[in-house]
Amino acid sequence: MGKIYKTLILNDEVSLCVLDTTDIVNKAIYYHNPTPVCAAALGRTLTATVFMGSTLKNEDDRLSVTISGDGIGGHIVTACDSNLNVRGMIDNPSADLPLKENGKLDVGGLVGKGYMTVVRTADIGEPYVGRCHLVSGEIAEDFAAYYAYSEQQPTAMALGVLIGTDGKCLGAGGVVLQIMPGCSEESISKAEEIINQFSNLSEMLENIGGKGICDKYFGEYAFTEYNTEYKCNCSKDYIDGVLLTIGKDELLQTLKTEGKVEVCCHFCNKKYVYLSDDVEKLFSNEK
Ligand SMILES: [Zn+2]
Incomplete structure (x- = not known):
């Protein structure tokens, strides 16, 4: 502290x-x-x-x-x-x-x-x-x-x-x-x-x-x-937002080559991993 x-x-x-x-x-x-x-x-x-x-x-x-x-x-x-x-x-x-x-x-x-x-x-x-x-x-x-x-x-x-x-x-x-x-x-x-x-x-x-x-x-x-x-305030919601701005096509491409989409927070090194289902779900909620 x-x-x-x-x-x-x-x-x-x-x-x-x-x-x-x-x-x-x-x-x-x-x-x-x-x-x-x-x-x-x-x-x-x-x-x-x-x-x-x-x-x-x-x-x-x-x-x-x-x-x-x-x-x-x-x-x-x-x-x-x-x-x-x-x-x-x-x-x-x-x-x-x-x-x-x-x-x-x-x-x-x-x-x-x-x-x-x-x-x-x-x-x-x-x-x-x-x-x-x-x-x-x-x-x-x-x-x-x-x-x-x-x-x-x-x-x-x-x-x-x-x-x-x-x-x-x-x-x-x-x-x-x-x-x-x-x-x-x-x-x-x-x-x-x-x-x-x-x-x-x-x-x-x-x-x-x-x-x-x-x-x-x-x-x-x-x-x-x-x-x-x-203290880092990164969250899955925040990363969701970042991925939405990247776009589904690019994420699907990454899934194809890497098998997953992995995002690492620059401030606290926390890793957020998205598999195929997660990416689909992310974009199905998009209004
Ligand atoms: Zn963080």
């Missing part, structure tokens, strides 16, 4: 969110078996997506994020709902790069240049689509830029994912500050000082966790706490 801690700081002029997503990143590693650099890229994106999800207002609201870079990792796709169930995938989880000169994982190199797209969906009305160029591919800067350009919301974000030698995540999470309207210059510069304290965030998360960061750095504030987890 991941944790989110939220409060207002600096005379209620700045909102603070501390995220501990270690468990979420480990679930993603379990499903996707990524290289450390892919785990870091996906883990950072999942963490930022959970933060975005925590700002959804209504029960049925949900969002998806696509990081479309030209690097060897391919696209990263994540999604989160208002209950803070998050899921994600990276196109090429086995892509690998040498460490950077400073010994850090080269997430920016893995992601490359391109853009990110955020789609916010509610049950009523058209989805809201926001898009902006990637700044560095390091994810935190890219999300901060997205908030600045697409949502006119000044945001400072630190994200960290620490991967151990066994490929497991030792610590992952984020610290996000957002400037409220009418915020004083003094609070803005203090917010900058605060975010600069978290350049080694992943090690801090490994050592003291998200709760420990709240207590150690923001002990005077009262936080509201939320749970979040890696």
Whole structure:
């Protein structure tokens, strides 16, 4: 289970969110078996997506994020709902790069240049689509830029994912500050000082966790706490819908050559198998 801690700081002029997503990143590693650099890229994106999800207002609201870079990792796709169930995938989880000169994982190199797209969906009305160029591919800067350009919301974000030698995540999470309207210059510069304290965030998360960061750095504030987890919402109904759009002819062709139609969920690896009878039944219900 991941944790989110939220409060207002600096005379209620700045909102603070501390995220501990270690468990979420480990679930993603379990499903996707990524290289450390892919785990870091996906883990950072999942963490930022959970933060975005925590700002959804209504029960049925949900969002998806696509990081479309030209690097060897391919696209990263994540999604989160208002209950803070998050899921994600990276196109090429086995892509690998040498460490950077400073010994850090080269997430920016893995992601490359391109853009990110955020789609916010509610049950009523058209989805809201926001898009902006990637700044560095390091994810935190890219999300901060997205908030600045697409949502006119000044945001400072630190994200960290620490991967151990066994490929497991030792610590992952984020610290996000957002400037409220009418915020004083003094609070803005203090917010900058605060975010600069978290350049080694992943090690801090490994050592003291998200709760420990709240207590150690923001002990005077009262936080509201939320749970979040890696959970896929794929279902047979959803896959039925996908197959209906593919069409019966193509499915019959697959049945002929493969003996079955097998669909694997990109987010949780769950397999959905359709035999001849299932395909017939699927299309007999079609109105
Ligand atoms: Zn799934």
